[in-house]
Amino acid sequence: MTPHKTAFFAALLAATVPAAAWAQAAPAAPPTLGMQNWPLPDTVSVEGKAATAAAVAQAMPDPLPPIADIRKFVDAMQTAMGAQLAKRYEVRVEESAIAGIPVRIVYPKDVSELGKGPVLLNLHGGGFAIDSGSLTETIPIAARTGLPVVAVLYRLxxxxxxxAALDDALAVYQALENDRKANRIAVFGTSAGAGLSGQLVAKLASMGRPMPAALGYLSGNADLSVRGDSESWMPGPGFDWVAAYAGQTPLTNPIISPIRGDVSRFPPTLLLTSSRDFLLSPTSIFARTLHEKGVDARLVMFDGLPHAxxxxxxxxxxxxxxxxxxxxxxxxxxxAAK
Known part of the structure; x- marks a missing residue:
């Protein structure tokens, strides 16, 4: 197996699989060398240090299991962690469909339906290949905002x-827009979901459609045609996942790589990353580009912690x-409602 492919699935699985659980299913593998193995600074919490050490020690199988088996394993872990979060935050998760697309709707306490009010649209992470966040990314946000979150289970x-994934995201977004104005919708996603969120906004802009109220761009890449500096010294997916996702579409296409197009119409955007996140570079580059184009772009970087x-x-x-x-x-x- 190539180092890039190993790093790819390490990044995907780290977001859903506790080290001990994966170690039971995988033979030991030598640790990846890089910045993530340097001692963490004291600016990171005790809990953060322990969790990062566990992630770094996580063994990966070589060769990897078939993608169907990986998805099944990750789905089980996502469900287990989602149940813990649902109990902690007292939310209700509903499996449903919007515009024929499967979704998970997370209702915070005392909210029972989508109605026609404000709503959050989530596009989960997982390298466009698995679902590593439709529950763990959404439950805390639904509870903390008091707003329902619609997580699109887009085609992988x-x-x-x-x-395909963008078409699914657009279909759900437009269905939500039928019941409320665009400025009553906010979009957010992590990792691949951040990239897909940016693609959705770029697509809406190209169609001349109104913008959502806000975009949460949480550690993503808005230019799939190049690699940033952080990807050269921290483990990450490499280009395998990009090629699988892009298919026959040129990586310089201004929708699949929004930074290549006109981003001046993007809504207020929060960009989140960390100093040991392999997507630190592309996230910060996109923040700078948005700022240069007059967009209200805010970059928040945590210290020492890994991707997503x-x-x-x-x-x-x-x-x-x-x-x-x-x-x-x-x-x-x-x-936006005022």
Whole structure:
């Protein structure tokens, strides 16, 4: 197996599989060398240090199991962690469909239906290949905003290359827009979901459609045609996942890589990353580009923690990150309603 492929699934599975659980199913493998193995600074919580050490020690099988087996395993872990979060936050999760697309709707306490009020649209992470966040990314945000979250269970690569996932996201977004104005919708996603969220906004802009109230762009890549510096010294997916997702679409296409197009119409955008996140570079580059184009773009960087830690690590920094995201989305929705 290539180092890039190993790093790819390490990044995907780290977001859903506790080290001990995966180690039982996988033979030992030598640790990946890189920045993530350097001692963490004391700016990271005790809990953050322990969780990061467990993630770094996680063994990966070589060769990897078939993608169907990986999805089954990750889905089970997502469900287990989702149940814990649902209990903690007192939310209700409903399996449903919107515009014929399967979705998970997360209702916070005392909210029983979508109605025609403000709503959050989530596009989960997982390298476009698995679902590593439709529950763990959404439950804390629903509870902290007091708003329902619709998580799109979009079609996955490699079986369904671009634009399948984008088409699904757009269909659900437009269905939600039928019942409320665009400025009563906020969009957010982590990792691949951040990339897909940016693609959705770019697609809406290209169609001349009104923008959502806000975008939560949580550690993503808005230019799939190049690699940033952080990807050269921290383990990450490499290009295998990009090729599987893009299919026959050129990586410089301004929808699949929004930074290649006109981003001046993007809504207020919160960009979140960490100093040991392999997508630190593309996230910060996109923040700078949005800012240069006059967009209200806010970049928040945590110290020392790995990629998308807020979606799977039960640590104080995850609570802080989720609170930052929830407050930003809620404030922008409230402001748009005035």
């Amino acid at each position: 690569a490699p079986e369904n290359p671009y634009p 830690f807020w979606a799977y690590m039960p640590i104080p920094e995850s609570d802080q990150a989720n609170e930052i995201v929830a407050r930003f989305l809620k404030e922008k929705l409230d402001a």
